[in-house]
Amino acid sequence: MKPEFRTCPDSGLVLHRPAENLIKANAIAAVVFLAVGGLLGLLVALTRWPAVQLLDAELFYTVLTGHGIVTLLVWILFFEMALLYFCSSVLLRCRIATPRLGWVAFGLMTVGAAITAVAILQGGSSVMFTSYVPMPAEPHFYLGLILFAVGALIGTFIFFGTLVIAKDEKTYEGSIPLVTFGALTAAIIAVFTIACGAIILIPTFLWSIGYISEIDALMYRLIWWGMGHSSQQINVAAHVAVWYAIAAIVFGAKPMSEKVSRGAFFLYILFISIASAHHLLGDPGLSTEWKIFNTSYAMYLAVLASLVHGLTVPGAIEVAQREKGHNKGLFEWLRKAPWGNPVFSGMFLSLVGFGFIGGISGVVMGAEQINFLIHNTIYVPGHFHGTVALGTTLAFMALSLWLVPVLFRRELIWPKLAMWQPWLFGIGTALQAFFMMGAGTLGVSRRHWDMAFAGSAFEWAYPGMAYTMMALNGVSAIMAVAGGAIFVLVIVGTILFGKKKGAAEYSTRKPAVLTGPAESLTGHGNIGLGIKGFPAPGTFILAMFLLLVFVVYYFINYGYLASVWKFS
């Protein structure tokens, strides 16, 4: 046996060399694409700042297409491949399945992303991330996406294969860790997602080369969103798993209840993907019953799951902090949290931002009738900057600031700068989401070069406040991109110039079997404020506050809807 396993002296993790290399490669590709996507995003925001309007119309639509694909798909999926390999091979102390195929997957994803990038840069494929037919893109635009998706699918099956090997070779006892269970949830959703992508992108590619005469516009939207929306649901499962991981890393926090947390992940598997109907609520050709059932994740059962994680993740932190003695009042546990540690602050800003901004706005605008008020307005990008940028991206950044030093055996470079990173990125993105949602409420369109309608036969002026909000969105984007740039600098700087922590020593020995500690299965005893069964009272108050905001905002929207024209 070759010397292939090492134990990290700092984290105690056991790393399998081929898995480690694959994780490194995918993480580096992810960060490179994040840098590209972030810069494109800055150009978009500066163009939509009416007084600046940086790019001309043609270049704007090209850059916006690139920003969507690079950030929503490429950066995220490369990172998720790294995360899947980490959650299987590293967390289960298991050799990774078919590492060679892992490199094939990595190659396909890289080549595919490059082909699509070239198609976009050539200017003939400015069709946006959604590439709605019958607006045509160049054939290689679709081809690149297909190759990228095939690569991601192979990576997902390597994850499944590694779980099988770990079970078969008994590298762990009992059940897989909760974080791996969350990654498994993400991987299952990923299979559905990529299948939808294949089912629609392959015929669309054949249409673009003239082999198929027509693709139905509604069918395209229905199946495409099975990929476009579900891919963001992979993110939700993945970043919730990352939240649990960081709670464990920073606080040694234990899940309050394995049963509840796993049950919530299971609800994601069953129900989260059908909510791609969110995008079709203003469409002709679908029945009301279909819309209501699907847009509500059956009966909001995936929303229930997110609300559960919203309690159990900070709840686990609260219990851990109280057990350490920060047991005074409702919020001492939170005040005494390590706010200067970017791994924690990034995770917590991601949690709060995802819940209050991305989550609430997403569910409210996914209500069938409220959707008429926001469909295709810039409210929609406002919402998903709250979920994908503030929720997923910030959670992945926070994990990276911990994981990269472990993987590369180097100390994090410029820790003072890194400390500010989550705050700049998190607050900048939160403000962006807020201002875009505000402008969207005032009617401003998404994917629109000029809110003053230059070149039109008519004139129409949005309210002055809408212009102000789009300007403030530009300012906030500068802040967010500064935070993103610091992240890229710190990660690249650490990999290249970070102080070395001694060479990694690989051993031929098989790692010891991973076991859970032999604890008694009692409840949480007497911590908390003395109310029996309420070990996390502060979190409960915060959760109730979230619910209050949620309920009020929901009915404000229906109230406004009741005031507009009647239609049926």
Add this chain to the structure above:
Amino acid sequence: MTALQPPSKKIWWKQPVDRVEIVWIGIALVWCLIMFFFMPFWHVYGEQNYSGEAYRVQPERFAEKVNEFVAEHTVRHETDRQIPVVRPPAGSDIYLLARLWDWYPILELEKGETYRLHVSSTDWQHGLSIQPININFQVLPGYEMVLQITPTETGEYAVVCNEYCGIMHHAMLSKLYVVESGRNQGEPSS
């Protein structure tokens, strides 16, 4: 046992769940059910819904219907492009065509009257966005959407395309007029 380790023992599902979690799950579930039933409730008691009425249509056939409609009810033309303004009878079937990169024709409707608005596209996908009231629908080629609409305020409205439709997407803007009902006021529109 942290979330990075296997759960303690194999019988983790026997660990008692804290009351805080059970209470929260109960409250959250109630809210989820309220939100679910509110949508059908609004279909019955609310006045802003889309019934889902739609038909498959050949783009050429839809364009023909629009042209007939325009020929019959045009009252004047606007802008140097001579875009027709159409004043259909109150309560009738009215047509709006989306195409690269304009809306055709301009509609002039009466306040408080209910019209059957037929919308479709003859080329790519478009977005029907009526401003400043900000109601928005998707417009698909091959599908004729039928919306019963009742304008409740007079005024000059903008019809914006808010689905990206190519290089001049941002110039795809039109008008919609709502005037006092001839039936109520007994006077012709301006």
